[in-house]
Amino acid sequence: MAYVITRSCCNDAACVAVCPVNCIHPGPDEPGYARAEMLYIDPDTCIDCGACVDVCPVEAIVADFELDDERYADLNRAYYASPEHADYPSTRPKSSPEPLPEQHSPLRVAIVGSGPAGCYAAEALLNRKALDVDVHIFERLSQPWGLVRYGVAPDHQSTKAVAAQFNRTVTRDGATLHLDVEVGVDVTLDELLAGHHAVLYASGAADDRRLSVPGEDLPGSESATAFVGWYNGHPDHAGRDFDLTGDRAVVVGNGNVALDVARILTLPVDALADTDIAPHALSALAGSCIAEVVVLGRRGAEHAAFTTPELLALTETNGIDVVVDGPLPDPDDIADPITRFKVELLHEIAGRAATGAPKRIRLQFLSSPVEVLGSTRVTGLRVARNRLVTDEHGAVRAEATGNTTDIECGLVLRSIGYRATPLPGLPFDERTATLPNQRGRVHDPATGTPLPGVYVAGWLKRGPSGGVGTNKACAAETVAALLEDYAAGRLPEPRAVLR
Numbered sequence: 001m002a003y004v005i006t007r008s009c010c011n012d013a014a015c016v017a018v019c020p021v022n023c024i025h026p027g028p029d030e031p032g033y034a035r036a037e038m039l040y041i042d043p044d045t046c047i048d049c050g051a052c053v054d055v056c057p058v059e060a061i062v063a064d065f066e067l068d069d070e071r072y073a074d075l076n077r078a079y080y081a082s083p084e085h086a087d088y089p090s091t092r093p094k095s096s097p098e099p100l101p102e103q104h105s106p107l108r109v110a111i112v113g114s115g116p117a118g119c120y121a122a123e124a125l126l127n128r129k130a131l132d133v134d135v136h137i138f139e140r141l142s143q144p145w146g147l148v149r150y151g152v153a154p155d156h157q158s159t160k161a162v163a164a165q166f167n168r169t170v171t172r173d174g175a176t177l178h179l180d181v182e183v184g185v186d187v188t189l190d191e192l193l194a195g196h197h198a199v200l201y202a203s204g205a206a207d208d209r210r211l212s213v214p215g216e217d218l219p220g221s222e223s224a225t226a227f228v229g230w231y232n233g234h235p236d237h238a239g240r241d242f243d244l245t246g247d248r249a250v251v252v253g254n255g256n257v258a259l260d261v262a263r264i265l266t267l268p269v270d271a272l273a274d275t276d277i278a279p280h281a282l283s284a285l286a287g288s289c290i291a292e293v294v295v296l297g298r299r300g301a302e303h304a305a306f307t308t309p310e311l312l313a314l315t316e317t318n319g320i321d322v323v324v325d326g327p328l329p330d331p332d333d334i335a336d337p338i339t340r341f342k343v344e345l346l347h348e349i350a351g352r353a354a355t356g357a358p359k360r361i362r363l364q365f366l367s368s369p370v371e372v373l374g375s376t377r378v379t380g381l382r383v384a385r386n387r388l389v390t391d392e393h394g395a396v397r398a399e400a401t402g403n404t405t406d407i408e409c410g411l412v413l414r415s416i417g418y419r420a421t422p423l424p425g426l427p428f429d430e431r432t433a434t435l436p437n438q439r440g441r442v443h444d445p446a447t448g449t450p451l452p453g454v455y456v457a458g459w460l461k462r463g464p465s466g467g468v469g470t471n472k473a474c475a476a477e478t479v480a481a482l483l484e485d486y487a488a489g490r491l492p493e494p495r496a497v498l499r
């Protein structure tokens with residue numbers, strides 16, 4: 001037998017570190033890790049030791065004979081079909097930790113945000129052997145864990161289980177979690193710097209990108225960010241109202257958030273009742289008339305940003321028919337085995353007969369919104385048919401063909417990515433919506449000079465991509481830079497102790 005990684009993989013790579021035969025890839029130090037949909041176990045080298053199962057925080061690893069859906073075994077195997085992934089060595093290179101200075105008092109670090117990046121940064125500091133450290137985590141809300149609490153869909157409880165690990169981190173000796181403290185409002189960066197050697201921003205990307213098409217601000221045209229916050233009870237969005245009286249909704253965008261909101265809009269309410277969905281959302285969804293959700297991808301199926309495990313899980317969801325509107329590319333024309341697997345799966349879905357389930361998700365590719373229709377509220381969406389063009393840098397873009405169709409609907413949710421907003425007193429790169437940084441050291445973009453003691457991790461550092469656990473390696477890189485600066489005497493001694 002072999003172990004197999006399944007849908008809830010969070011990419012934290014805890015399994016990679018404990019595998020005695022180096023059969024789980026890509027690891028954080030390997031090409032492709034940052035963009036990997038999930039991690040994969042090589043069935044031909046797995047020795048069934050189960051070490052990976054013990055450390056997986058989200059119960060994603062299952063013995064092949066216990067799989068509910070055997071296609072996950074095919075998906076794990078498919079990764080190793082690529083020539084680049086065929087020859088991994090049987091041991092992993094060991095890295096040595098940064099040297100530390102002689103300490104007369106603890107290193108004091110303030111972390112802004114208690115989501116995945118903040119908690120992983122705290123864990124990396126607390127785990128550093130022989131380091132005397134005092135970590136203070138500041139969270140603006142009264143509940144911790146950021147997107148794990150307020151972003152992950154309520155029917156993905158296994159993914160949310162990582163919160164138990166974060167709870168262990170913030171309750172360790174040396175860690176203090178301060179809830180209801182908004183940095184920039186209740187305490188300034190200068191005050192934090194006066195009380196700490198370093199301030200590490202991990203406050204994520206709470207805003208959303210806009211479509212910039214006419215009608216976008218009509219009632220009934222909303223962001224997926226707000227909808228996700230609403231069904232998860234986020235205090236910024238809990239009071240929102242979403243009109244679910246029409247029989248169709250359109251979700252613009254082709255990422256995992258688009259699949260999440262489409263699924264929550266179509267799941268039988270019984271399937272949500274046992275989750276931690278906000279009660280106001282559960283009762284609104286119980287009265288919903290929406291029977292079809294159209295998910296629009298501006299490029300082709302081979303460019304869909306939703307991940308294969310999420311698509312696999314969707315096809316297994318009771319009560320929802322998934323329909324694919326062609327044309328789909330020929331899988332034989334696709335070199336990357338994981339993309340080929342996804343496209344083959346879409347072909348399989350396209351060939352399936354409807355089961356007669358009460359609700360339907362329609363995946364429509366090569367389609368972009370050009371106008372949200374309606375005079376006082378949304379009545380439809382005008383959609384342009386696209387073709388694919390390759391630009392001078394080799395990137396494949398969508399280009400409108402000039403053909404448009406109107407989709408009648410009462411709700412439009414744009415799900416085209418999160419976006420961070422500028423923070424008081426800090427430089428900001430408007431193009432990437434990140435703090436300009438090198439390996440997590442925030443710097444002045446004009447001169448490249450690091451701002452002493454200021455660091456960044458997570459979506460605010462690299463943009464809004466990756467699963468929960470992708471933030472672990474990202475935070476570890478920032479903490480390594482911070483400790484390098486500490487060892488080199490580049491961190492100013494704190495002048496005051498904050499109360």
Ligand code: NAP
Pocket residue numbers: 156210211252253254255256257258260297298299303304305306307310368369415416417418464465466467
């Ligand atoms: P995402 O994965 O970056 O997807 C954004 C989508 O929006 C892409 O399909 C993109 O298309 C499309 N898009 C961007 N601008 C557009 C425009 N103007 N018009 C039409 N489409 C546009 O973002 P996300 O879905 O917000 O997810 C963020 C991250 O969280 C991702 O890494 C995701 O995997 C992760 N996540 C994971 C889970 C999970 O359950 N595993 C759940 C939620 C989120 P192009 O590709 O053409 O740019």
